[in-house]
Amino acid sequence: MSSKRHSIVPPVSQSGPKPPVQFSSSITIADSAILTGANLITISTESVIHPRAKIESLAGRINIGRRCVVQERATIGAVGSAGKITEAAVTLGDYVTVEVAVSIEAGDTIIGEGTTIGVGSRVGAGAVIGKHCTITPHSDIKAGVRIPDYSVVYSNGTRRVDKRPVAEQLKYKGLARQIDVLRRMIPSNPAKFM
């Protein structure tokens, strides 16, 4: 079958030594995902790492929770301007969706359960985002900011609290379905990173 589309981007060179990883057996990680750094990268049950997503553990440990989706060209653990080395660089809770081209900087950054980080957003070092937040596309979360649970950050940093009746179960179910589809579409190759 030659119908496969070939990327015009040159292949990613996996330079340097492989970082230590701790993968759950049920994760989906694309062959062309990039894992670098010297600290431990933990990816829990049923999480999906898209192709060309980049996880850097240069500045500390990276923890990715259950059923997280890290989309293309997202960078988790980017060494930002602060560039300090901490114990846990980035911690993603369960059911976190990190969309395309998001940059999450390292330095005790915590993203709570069920939060969605929109396309092209930037999360500064040490920011703590609560549970079930929505960061709309192209938002800039400054370093060290604390965002309470159920917040919506929209239109250049305006914030509001999402007061809808909580429908976590429904959201989780949708995400589970999405992961189910992704698992079939993204050929997984965790062995490459072990």
Next chain:
Amino acid sequence: MAPLPFSPYTFIQCPCSDSTLLARPADAKSPTGADAEEDERTFDPRAPRSNYSLYPLEYLLYCEDCHQIRCPRCVSEEIATYYCPSCLFEVPSSNLKSEGNRCTRSCFQCPICIGPLSVTTQETRHPDANLLSADNAATPHSGGFSLTCSYCHWSSTEIGVDFDKPNGIHAQLAKIRNGGESRLTAKERKERRKELSHRGDSAAAAAAREEIEEQVPDLENQFANLKSFYNSQLADPTAADNGLSTLGDLGFSSPSSLSRIMNLYTGGKISDNKAKSRLGAIREALTPEEGLLVANLDEAALISQLHQSEHCDTASMAQITSQPPNLGEPALHGASRFTSSLRPIPHLLRTKRSKRCPVCRHIISKPEPKVQTTRFRIRLVAGSYIPSISIKPLTLPGPSGSSSSNPSDLLISLKPVHYLLTFKNPIFETIKVTLATPAATPGRFPSKVTVLCPQFDIDANTDVWDEALKDNDRSDKSSRNSGGTTRQRRGTEAGYQLEVGKIWERGRNWVSIVVEVVPASLRLEDGGMLREDEDILEIPMFVRIEWEAENAGDDGGIVPGAGGKDKDQKEKRELAYWCVLGLGKIKQN
């Protein structure tokens, strides 16, 4: 911060700012004729009035009957259709009077972030859903519907509003107060009242009164109450109990004085029998039933709510002003101050407009009435009637190149620069262009301007392919024209000197000429400050174009001396207008 690079521009003056032209439309056909002093006055682009008459060519329209440029300011507009920008449905203008200028279907904007709202089924909780297990079967929809914003996740459930049906949201919303309480619309209330009064017994009337009293005094029903009260007052002038009116006959509060005043205008007799009989006074509303609304001066609840809320909970000015008038909100104290009480905004309707010439009333722009199409039936844009002027700095290579500078560079005072003006002819006739500029630009800093070739012809805008095939004849053509001012571009390596009275370059339907400018010195003797934009070099230029058009035959707009009035005879036309060329910025030192 680096200043933005200056890009040259051309603005054209619409003749509408000359009040004389509009008053005497006959003159438009022969602008060279009448007012000599008007022609001799140089147009000053810096005059305060000029701001309102200068437009880029793209903004201008052209009236074919008056042969005159028309700007957005001087055309008269007519609304062709009203439509909703969201659902693209046309709204008949009769509906507009009754329903207002907002979409009455289901098009709403988010009150928080103005994103479009969509109708969604209400999410219901499933306690049995297992987190990490396989997906459950889709449950049938049970709850109501709500409006949700997919951007900021606002939902109408936040203000306690949900809907029974997914369509006709506007009508449903009108009946729901914030918090989900339903309210009667004016029509329903009227019907109910009628029903009760038909029954006639006192118990029913009492029930009605009770009902009115327990209603929240919102804008609509307070107005209705007041209206019915005053109507009854006017109808029943003998109602004597007037605790409030002490002015009696002389005041304006009695029906008799009202009718007396009205008689002054209608010309009836003051000593009307009918008016005499109306001696009672109109009293004021005394009960809530009559429309009295007692001001609630105790705002403690509001203040404590403010204390408890954060800054982001209070509605911004933009949010409040974009709220539609809500007839259901309480009068006097109704305006919502918190984002938690903002209601969805129905989309404002938009219009398609046709434009008419102010003088001859001919339509010069008319859109397709269908909302979905963006095309125009009639659109007479000035760009297809008058030549466009583009400006380019002229860089001369070699040692003689005095103006070898980047276009973004600032002009240096007293150092001559050259600009290439390219005139492009859009019409199918050869046009004769005559340019005039003042020798020095108006204003405090006069720059010297010389148009090297103020008079030239531009060939017709013929078919591109015809021209390409005729390319061999080009040499003949240029030789035919060479008696005049016309020339092809001079030798590429030898020439390059600028010659007065010669065209720089010409093409199929365009001609380039050179303008020499000596920028003024921006030095002020008294050391004062430059005013705003005084460093911009703007040249006023009077353009007069002449061409021979087919005789339309209907308007008789023939310049005397152009020949007979036969149909096949060509008639001479001319158009003259001022334009302003913005060339560059002069460097300040």
